[in-house]
Amino acid sequence: PPNSTMFSLIQPTNRFHIGNYLGTIKIWRDLANNPNVPASGSKLIFGLADLHALTSPKDPKQFKNARLEAVASIIASGIDPKQAILFSQSAIPEHCELYWLLCCLTGMGQLNRMTQWKAKSQVSGSTETSVFEPEVLKKAYAGVFMYPVLQAADILLYRSTHVPVGDDQTQHLELTRTICESFNKTYKNYNFPQPKTILAPTKKVLSLRDPTKKMSKSDPDQNSCIYITEDAKTIQKKIRKAVTDSIDGGYYFDPVNRPGVSNLLNVVSGLQNCHVDEIVKDINDVKKLQNHKELKDYVSEAIIEGLKSCKTTFAQLMEDKSYLEAVIKEGNDQAREIASKNMKQIKTAVGL
Ligand code: ADP
Numbered sequence: 329p330p331n332s333t334m335f336s337l338i339q340p341t342n343r344f345h346i347g348n349y350l351g352t353i354k355i356w357r358d359l360a361n362n363p364n365v366p367a368s369g370s371k372l373i374f375g376l377a378d379l380h381a382l383t384s385p386k387d388p389k390q391f392k393n394a395r396l397e398a399v400a401s402i403i404a405s406g407i408d409p410k411q412a413i414l415f416s417q418s419a420i421p422e423h424c425e426l427y428w429l430l431c432c433l434t435g436m437g438q439l440n441r442m443t444q445w446k447a448k449s450q451v452s453g454s455t456e457t458s459v460f461e462p463e464v465l466k467k468a469y470a471g472v473f474m475y476p477v478l479q480a481a482d483i484l485l486y487r488s489t490h491v492p493v494g495d496d497q498t499q500h501l502e503l504t505r506t507i508c509e510s511f512n513k514t515y516k517n518y519n520f521p522q523p524k525t526i527l528a529p530t531k532k533v534l535s536l537r538d539p540t541k542k543m544s545k546s547d548p549d550q551n552s553c554i555y556i557t558e559d560a561k562t563i564q565k566k567i568r569k570a571v572t573d574s575i576d577g578g579y580y581f582d583p584v585n586r587p588g589v590s591n592l593l594n595v596v597s598g599l600q601n602c603h604v605d606e607i608v609k610d611i612n613d614v615k616k617l618q619n620h621k622e623l624k625d626y627v628s629e630a631i632i633e634g635l636k637s638c639k640t641t642f643a644q645l646m647e648d649k650s651y652l653e654a655v656i657k658e659g660n661d662q663a664r665e666i667a668s669k670n671m672k673q674i675k676t677a678v679g680l
């Protein structure tokens with residue numbers, strides 16, 4: 329529909345891994361190029377959540393380069409900057425303006441229920457965890473707590489209707505809809521459209537070293553991630569080291585009892601755009617793989633093949649930083665135009 333806007337951001341922290349690729353950027357691309365999806369024909373707005381990234385402070389020089397790498401990664405993953413606005417959150421001051429208005433409508437209790445906050449404030453496992461507990465107050469930062477409100481502002485500022493994200497973001501998107509509703513009710517003269525979550529078909533990709541955790545850019549153990557620009561040798565080495573189990577042969581998808589093996593099957597299924605059952609069939613009935621070494625070689629090959637063009641394009645793009653800067657500059661200008669027009673109306677509705 330011509331009035332829909334597909335919107336999503338990614339933090340420019342460290343290199344992107346296959347979880348980011350399969351969980352987000354690949355669906356941005358597939359949605360943009362598939363006429364049979366709900367948001368087909370929408371305005372496409374993608375970009376860098378560089379303000380969110382500062383919840384863990386960065387070396388300023390490296391941060392600049394990380395942002396260029398992030399833009400290169402997005403384009404290399406198949407997003408055409410002529411088709412989509414590619415911008416940087418920090419370049420648009422309206423994000424922080426709307427963020428404040430939304431803070432004033434968001435309950436502390438609602439934020440305190442966010443599982444990502446609980447995980448990041450690291451008060452071990454208890455559901456009783458509260459921001460008011462002295463343990464939490466001692467070490468947690470307000471930015472981490474408020475993170476989902478800035479995310480809601482990002483989304484609502486562009487009157488987004490569809491938000492493609494990985495399944496770790498489901499709860500934050502629900503909160504965005506709650507905040508949206510509360511704004512719409514409080515201010516009679518303005519209504520944001522309710523943004524829909526669009527989940528990637530690939531399940532959450534897990535850490536190769538500890539398949540009980542998600543694969544994450546901020547994981548200090550680089551062996552836990554396959555980065556999308558990784559060379560073939562490193563991919564093989566990391567997959568060989570991936571934690572699996574001691575059941576050989578007869579491979580099947582069972583995330584509860586065989587999380588490591590299932591994670592590898594999930595990745596191959598995502599890269600090859602087919603159901604995990606088809607991968608299982610291929611492994612057992614066609615390739616007849618007998619042991620973990622054979623399985624891991626199969627997985628490595630699928631990953632190397634799946635990331636090949638991404639890796640080549642990324643390297644080419646990083647040779648031309650002025651092109652990347654120009655892409656972002658143009659995207660910022662386009663985003664700013666939409667944001668300032670919307671923000672003017674929002675402020676009027678609020679009485680500012
Ligand atoms: P990270 O946690 O690796 O730093 P971000 O918070 O920047 O990643 O998330 C960027 C996008 O990538 C989000 O849409 C998120 O849902 C998705 N994503 C991140 N990690 C994974 C994962 N392990 N599996 C699937 N999707 C993921």
Ligand code: NA
Binds near residue numbers: 516517
């Ligand atoms: Na309203």
